[in-house]
Amino acid sequence: MAKSTPTVSDIHSIIESWAPGQTAWEEDNVGHLVGRKDAPVRRLLLALDLTEEIVAEARRARVQLIVTHHPVIFHPVSSVTDYDRTGRLLLQLIEEGISVVSAHTNLDFARHGVSESLALILGLGSIRILHAGEGKLEKVVVFVPKSHADVVADAMAKAGAGSLGEYDDCSFRVEGTGTFTPSSHANPYIGRAGEMERVEEVRIEMILPSWKRGGVLAAMRSVHPYEEVAYDVYDLSNPNPYYGAGTIGTLPRPLTQDAFLRHVRRKLRAAHLRFVRGRTALIERVAVCGGAGSDLVGEAVRQHADALVTADVKYHTFLDAEGCLTLVDAGHFETESVAISPLARRLKEELRRQGWVVSVQLSKYMKNPVQWL
Numbered sequence: 071m072a073k074s075t076p077t078v079s080d081i082h083s084i085i086e087s088w089a090p091g092q093t094a095w096e097e098d099n100v101g102h103l104v105g106r107k108d109a110p111v112r113r114l115l116l117a118l119d120l121t122e123e124i125v126a127e128a129r130r131a132r133v134q135l136i137v138t139h140h141p142v143i144f145h146p147v148s149s150v151t152d153y154d155r156t157g158r159l160l161l162q163l164i165e166e167g168i169s170v171v172s173a174h175t176n177l178d179f180a181r182h183g184v185s186e187s188l189a190l191i192l193g194l195g196s197i198r199i200l201h202a203g204e205g206k207l208e209k210v211v212v213f214v215p216k217s218h219a220d221v222v223a224d225a226m227a228k229a230g231a232g233s234l235g236e237y238d239d240c241s242f243r244v245e246g247t248g249t250f251t252p253s254s255h256a257n258p259y260i261g262r263a264g265e266m267e268r269v270e271e272v273r274i275e276m277i278l279p280s281w282k283r284g285g286v287l288a289a290m291r292s293v294h295p296y297e298e299v300a301y302d303v304y305d306l307s308n309p310n311p312y313y314g315a316g317t318i319g320t321l322p323r324p325l326t327q328d329a330f331l332r333h334v335r336r337k338l339r340a341a342h343l344r345f346v347r348g349r350t351a352l353i354e355r356v357a358v359c360g361g362a363g364s365d366l367v368g369e370a371v372r373q374h375a376d377a378l379v380t381a382d383v384k385y386h387t388f389l390d391a392e393g394c395l396t397l398v399d400a401g402h403f404e405t406e407s408v409a410i411s412p413l414a415r416r417l418k419e420e421l422r423r424q425g426w427v428v429s430v431q432l433s434k435y436m437k438n439p440v441q442w443l
């Protein structure tokens with residue numbers, strides 16, 4: 071039975087299991103950024119950005135942890151004083167004993183992350199990651215005596231190996247003969263010291279995201295009967311379906327360009343949109359990317375999207391897209407703030423499932439710092 075109050079590190083682990091820090095951009099700064107790992111958390115607050123208003127809100131609500139999307143420390147900090155905004159925020163947080171965990175590009179790249187929230191709020195169905203990540207998929211091959219093949223594969227699957235899209239427990243198995251000669255100091259499960267042994271073994275292959283390697287190997291070793299386990303880990307260059315940039319899906323029915331633009335503006339509560347019109351009169355297949363997603367224009371076109379909804383689009387990107395893809399800049403705040411409430415909901419559900427008692431609140435002071443005349 072779990073204790074009733076989690077620590078900052080317990081909550082960080084939950085977020086990490088959805089949006090592993092290893093999937094974040096190299097220059098990003100994500101994870102547990104402020105506070106003590108063992109501090110108990112009875113109340114937590116979620117926000118897109120950290121501002122002085124939100125720190126004051128956290129203090130009034132006696133919150134021990136703030137979870138933000140944008141990292142409170144992004145550029146290297148050389149001093150913590152009240153001369154600058156980051157210094158003031160850090161001083162206040164530390165003085166008040168408030169911790170911060172930030173999930174930024176790792177939440178952008180996660181399944182069920184920022185872009186998926188944006189897709190769902192726009193009513194897209196049949197959604198999937200637009201540009202699957204590369205280079206973070208591995209394969210573990212392990213040699214197991216026949217009697218233990220199922221138990222080893224099950225343990226590895228429970229630790230996160232063998233999932234391919236909507237399919238779990240995926241493995242490939244081939245039977246063969248393993249040989250070994252135990253030394254006089256060995257404590258073999260099968261065989262005797264100094265005698266070569268031949269054993270019917272199964273070669274089990276399972277795919278896994280690299281960030282699950284430690285857990286999968288530990289689970290495999292914990293049920294493998296051999297003293298010395300023979301296994302290989304391979305790097306794969308296959309696209310990784312577990313993380314990537316943007317989401318693509320389909321509207322329940324096609325909309326005219328004007329109706330689509332009004333739909334986006336209403337759903338995202340955007341004061342205005344910047345856009346160029348694409349080649350199709352009707353919009354049905356839509357790509358989205360919360361925050362700056364201009365780099366995905368080519369991929370959206372390649373996957374026959376009629377429109378891409380994102381933010382921070384430059385003039386020349388609009389110029390290139392005109393007549394090809396309906397490119398919509400709906401605002402950085404508008405395309406990302408929609409992810410905070412689903413994150414709060416998931417966190418509440420997971421905390422409840424793990425038996426933790428925590429009050430999870432959404433900040434009432436999230437606001438777009440950018441204004442228009």
Ligand SMILES: [Zn+2]
Binds near residue numbers: 140361362402406
């Ligand atoms: Zn952002």
